Amino acid sequence: MNLREIQNKIQRGQRLGLEDGAALFESNDIIRIGKLAHAARHKLHGRRVYYSVNYHLNHTNICKTGCDFCAFSRKGSESDAYTLSIDEIENKIEKAVSKWGVNEVHMVGGHNPALGFEYYRELFSRIRSRFPVLFIKALTASEIHDISERSGIPVEEVLKGLREAGLNSLPGGGAEIFDPEIRRRICPGKISGDEWLRIHRTAHRIGIPTNATMLYGHLEKAHDRVEHMLRLRALQDETKGFRAFVPIAFRSPKSGTDAGIRACGSVDDGFLHLKVLSIARLMLDNIPHLRVHWPATDLKFAQAALSFGPDHIGGTNLNEKVIRDAGGSAAEGLSSGDLVRFIREAGFEPVEIQGA
């Protein structure tokens, strides 16, 4: 399958398959692939580029899972391990809302054995009653699974209970890469790819929208990335519950890894980032938003990448820690004015949205 044949397929409105995706990754014609992706995003969103005014809150860094690539988690006995009280969380959100006009909170943490279903229900109820219009995007599928297991409550009941308390959507974290062998090496303690998809299917079925991520630039090969995207596309055909796809470039953890993972960081990797974004836009024809996650690359790169398929530049990401702990060099959050300016400088029309 060459690029011309793939282009013809796209023009005939045919879907791309595994071989097409693999051929796109093999091609070095990033400009041509980027143009195809840009045309696809233009059909969906015109010149609009979306952003959100969001605040990252990591309520705990204590985690029993110990993924190989993670530089954020701590054992409970470590001196910098922490768990925020609900009062502390409320106060942090209060400050973020009054200082930056934040209208969305993105909350993820570790698999902390001390925090069960009742803690999260109380947490979301308190946030919801104090900030009625704040969008609460919280807890990865992996965290939901952990809460369900420890509390002895089925996943569906956990999700329903948390939604009643105030949860609006799930972020896309924990998907990493679905290939079981790679998962066994980089995050053996985490739920399987099948389980991740099952939890998102359940969330969609009961009306909770979610995002989906893909961690790339470590041990995976092109076909693993394409398989990952195709599994997301199949679930989206069934549920229509994904709002955004967010590919995340692997960063080198400060502590190094046992699985021998190399980090993105060279010029060639910039090339890879553009390919992943462009190919994702072409493969994932049913997921509305594609985000270039600027804290995992950098803002200048994200600006340029907007012409290669993405329609979403992410949020202000105020207080983002997980990627910074893994060596991300991007600023620790931006003002909404800065994001708007960056989008305009790249030649697009900024539009604020919640929850994508």
Ligand code: SF4
């Ligand atoms: S990636 Fe998440 S589950 Fe894995 S060790 Fe880090 S905090 Fe824990």
